[in-house]
Amino acid sequence: MKFVDEFRKRSIAQGILEKIKRFDSTMVNLMEVCGTHTMVIFKQGLKGMLPENVNLLSGPGCPVCVTSQEDIDKTIDLAKKREVIITTFGDMVRVPGTSSSLEEEKGNGADLRVIYSPGEALKIAKQNPGKKVILIAVGFETTSPVIAASVLDARKEKIENFYIFCSHKLIPPAMKGLLESKEVRIDGFICPGHVSVVIGGNAYRFIADKYNVPCVITGFEPLDVLQSIYMLLKQIKENRAEVEIEYFRAVHPRGNRIAQGLISEVFEVCDVRWRGLGNIPKSGLRLKNDFSKFDAEKEFRPRIKNSKQNPDCVCGDVLRGVKRPTQCKLFKKVCNPEKPYGPCMVSSEGTCAAYYKYGGG
Amino acid sequence: MCLAIPARILKINGNLALVDMAGVNREADIRMVKNLRVGEYVLIHAGFAIEKVANKDAEETLRLFKEIA
DSSP states (O other): OTTTGGGGOHHHHHHHHHHHHTOOOSOEEEEEOOHHHHHHHHHTTHHHHSOTTEEEEEOSOOHHHHBOHHHHHHHHHHHTOTTEEEEEOGGGTTOOOSSOOHHHHHHTTOEEEEOSSHHHHHHHHHHOTTSEEEEEEEEOTTTHHHHHHHHHHHHHTTOTTEEEEEEEBOHHHHHHHHHHHTSSOOOEEEEOHHHHHHHOGGGGHHHHHHHOOOEEEOOSSHHHHHHHHHHHHHHHHTTOOOEEETTTTTOOTTOOHHHHHHHHHHEEEEEEEETTTEEEEEEEEEEOGGGGGGBHHHHHOOOOOSOOOOTTOOHHHHHTTSSOGGGSSSBTTTBOSSSOSSHHHHSTTOHHHHHHHHTTO | OOOOEEEEEEEEETTEEEEEETTEEEEEEOTTSOSOOTTOEEEEETTEEEEEEOHHHHHHHHHHHHOOO
């Protein structure tokens, strides 16, 4: 396939690896903050190809994984309401809440539908005028403009039975939070390609300028990831901290202005809680007042009490790059993709799922 | 979840386009990408085109991969 096959050539990978091996630097920690990168790195066995002084860490790049337990419990409470149809992207369905999951609620009779595009949720709303259709809106800056577009469409088409449960999050504030906590030394960021399509390379400049950490915006083919690792090592070696765009066939310094316009028309920035990272200022999105009639939280007031997760689950530490899944007591012993104890094992792009499926990397 | 797949534009009708995504024809919303033409490539995320993939930039990337440092 065009724009895919050319980026997977083994002979070129060998060439880039040779360049990487020429850096005889001290130990460097490079963090990827995108679940799709995590999967590429594990599936292609890139970790094992790298020299010992290059350590790849997975950060909070999986939207389902970073959704707080409180928000998971709220979606489950919403699913229990009989007048409601829940529409969601697939990864949310099996995430264990405090006492149930969306999947369990489906077993109990909830009307739960997995969608690929928010347009399908609007269609379901139109086809079921007697029901209230809630779209579970999780995702980073790649997804929020798409959700914003569906809210605008609902308003334009006067669809009165469509709501969103908004749990959108923003990547740069989470990167800032990780750097400020100083829990893990991060020498370079492999920045997310498709989030950056929307927000642009300039959105990370404060990380390079203020925290002196190199950033390379990276595409999703194995050669893209290797090339970006090379670019990060080169910056480190030359004592530079800049935002470079390896994925320039799709990402521009200023991003996609139309997508940014959709986000700011419908949403406003707010403080939100992340699993593992806690409350991060200005790291989430909520519906603006003009759109509050689409807000599932305001309409249905989901009730939760004492949200908690399995005390032995270390998803939170995994999301900060502090622990590896193999350091979790539950990993592989009782927690597996068939019976996940935490979201990082459920999501197809969760770090625990990657370790389980492909080994330590 | 931020998965986006390159697809080729087959037909354009206002804000909607028919695209070829790895051999499968699908409808995509193209309101976020202006001045698209049939034959061009876009990245599709959750049914929406989020950006154009420029042919010359893809070729330039491949050239950079092969460059010896």
